[in-house]
Amino acid sequence: MQTETDVLRIGGRCLASRFFLGTGLFPNPYVQMEAIKASGAEVLTFAIRRINLENTEDDSILQHLHNESYIYLPNTSGARTADEAVRIARLARASGLSDWIKVEISVNERTLLPDPIETLRATEVLVKEGFTVLPYTSDDPVICKRLEEAGAAAVMPGAAPIGTGLGILNPYHIGLIVEEANVPIIVDAGLGSASDVVQAMELGVSGVLMNTPVAKATDPVRMAKAMRLAIEAGRLSYLAGRITKKKYASASSGLDAFQLK
Amino acid sequence: MNLIVNGNEYQLDVVTIQDVVVHFGLAGKPVVVEAGGTVYASEQWATTAVQDHMRIELVHFVGGG
Numbered sequence: 001m002q003t004e005t006d007v008l009r010i011g012g013r014c015l016a017s018r019f020f021l022g023t024g025l026f027p028n029p030y031v032q033m034e035a036i037k038a039s040g041a042e043v044l045t046f047a048i049r050r051i052n053l054e055n056t057e058d059d060s061i062l063q064h065l066h067n068e069s070y071i072y073l074p075n076t077s078g079a080r081t082a083d084e085a086v087r088i089a090r091l092a093r094a095s096g097l098s099d100w101i102k103v104e105i106s107v108n109e110r111t112l113l114p115d116p117i118e119t120l121r122a123t124e125v126l127v128k129e130g131f132t133v134l135p136y137t138s139d140d141p142v143i144c145k146r147l148e149e150a151g152a153a154a155v156m157p158g159a160a161p162i163g164t165g166l167g168i169l170n171p172y173h174i175g176l177i178v179e180e181a182n183v184p185i186i187v188d189a190g191l192g193s194a195s196d197v198v199q200a201m202e203l204g205v206s207g208v209l210m211n212t213p214v215a216k217a218t219d220p221v222r223m224a225k226a227m228r229l230a231i232e233a234g235r236l237s238y239l240a241g242r243i244t245k246k247k248y249a250s251a252s253s254g255l256d257a258f259q260l261k
Numbered sequence: 262m263n264l265i266v267n268g269n270e271y272q273l274d275v276v277t278i279q280d281v282v283v284h285f286g287l288a289g290k291p292v293v294v295e296a297g298g299t300v301y302a303s304e305q306w307a308t309t310a311v312q313d314h315m316r317i318e319l320v321h322f323v324g325g326g
Contacts, residue, residue, distance in 0.1 A: 022326025032324075047325025048293070050267045050318065056286050061324050075325055087295075091320055094293045094300045162326070189326070211326025 006239065008206050010184055011100060011132030011153040013071060017042045018201075018231050020073065020186060021224070022211025029064045031220050039224040045073045045102060045209065048088050062097075072098035073134065079105045082121035089126050101126060102156070102188075102209075103135040112162045116143040120150060127151035136188045136209075139173045141180055148183050155183060156209060159200065160190025163212040167196040171203060178204040194230035201234025202242070262313040279306040281317060293320050 008015040021041035026032035036044065046061065074092035079085035082105065089101040103126065105118045119135050120143065126133045132153045137143055139157040147155045157177055160166035167190065168174055178185050184206035191197055192213050200208050208231060217223035264271050266281065275281050278294055278301055294301050295318040301309055311317065 022324070024324035024326050026324065045326055046322040048320050049323045051285075051287065051292065051321050053267055053269070053285050053319065056290075062291050062322055072322070074322060077325055090300045091293045091295055091318070092322075094302055095291060095322065096302070097291075097322070209326070 006235070008184060010134070015042050015071075015207075016040075017228075018207035018235060019043075019228055020045060020188075020207060020209035021214065022209065023061055024211050025215035026220060027215075029061075032215075033064055034221045035214055035224040038221050038228065039214070040228045041070075043071045043073050043100075045075055045211070047075055047077045048092050049078070071100060073100045073102050074098060075102040075104045075136070076122070077104045077106075079122075080107050080115075080118075081105065082118040082125065085118070085122040086125050086129075089122075089131060090129075093131065099130065100132045100134065100153075103133060114138055114158065116140065119143075120146055123147055123150045123152055134186065139170050139177065141173060141176045144177045144185070145180055148181060152183060154186050154206070155181065156186040156188035158189040159187050159196065162189045164190055165192030165196075165213055166190055167192050168199055168203070171199065174200065174205065175203045194226045197227055197230035198234035198237070201231055202238050204238055207231070262311070264311060265314070265316045267317075267319055276310055277307055278309045278311060278317075281311060282306060282319070285319065287319065291321055294318070295320070 008018055017040045019039050019041040020043040021039050022045045076085035076088040079088055085103055085105050093099050103119050103122045105115045106112045107115055114137050116137050119137050123133050123135045134154045134156055135147050135152050136156045144155045144157055159168040186207045186209050187200040187205050188209040191210055197208055214220050214224050264273055297315050
């Protein structure tokens with residue numbers, strides 16, 4: 001079967017799952033762990049923050065993930081410049097947990113849209129420092145190509161602003177980005193439901209990164225499973241090759257012997 | 262000595278980064294330390310002295326997308 005050899009390769013790692021799952025906003029650690037299991041995700045994203053020194057019982061999320069072989073993808077959220085993103089990336093790598101980094105640089109707090117210029121700068125620096133860099137960027141084919149040329153291991157254009165659930169605002173661009181790319185394209189941010197995920201996968205992207213649509217669903221565990229199945233369905237549909245759209249009907253049984261007289 | 266830890270000033274009786282980590286009850290926890298703008302791996306903490314008025318950041322992984 002085609003899917004058995006259909007693995008995703010990023011930064012020297014082979015992934016059986018095309019689902020990158022964020023770990024924020026879940027109602028509690030139990031639901032989060034169940035959702036992670038239901039998602040089948042192998043790559044989990046995190047943020048880096050100051051420890052609350054007044055209450056260190058408010059512990060790291062990692063305590064709930066022991067003994068599991070996930071790939072950790074810390075992000076640089078909170079960074080407003082390339083320098084800040086590089087600083088956060090170095091802190092993340094010093095954890096010893098991962099040398100993967102999701103470059104995420106936003107200035108506008110209302111849209112949280114990525115700053116593509118700072119993102120490119122940070123990507124250039126971090127690639128030179130040996131990180132496996134996955135930049136989150138705008139759905140612009142030119143900047144996506146530039147990030148690939150800078151050495152990004154995968155490029156992650158947004159479907160829509162973070163947490164909006166608006167779905168793919170510009171499917172034409174996402175399709176074009178995939179056509180032009182020589183590295184995996186992961187749609188990151190803005191998806192809302194399983195139908196958005198199928199659309200992304202049918203456009204040929206290599207995977208999707210989601211957090212809010214799973215964590216804030218009424219039933220996050222069930223939604224995690226729905227998203228997993230949508231990724232699989234969309235991927236199979238893409239690989240299978242859909243029919244071309246036609247303006248008029250064409251009968252499934254032919255028309256030649258249609259008249260019984 | 263006076264240290265600025267996570268943006269707040271503290272008067273602490275410490276010598277090394279390890280002492281700072283222990284002071285805040287973070288020994289053995291998945292903590293990352295930046296001191297004076299440099300990131301230090303945990304193996305370096307016990308042998309790295311902190312300086313008066315140094316800016317120290319103690320960070321960890323939290324949920325995020």
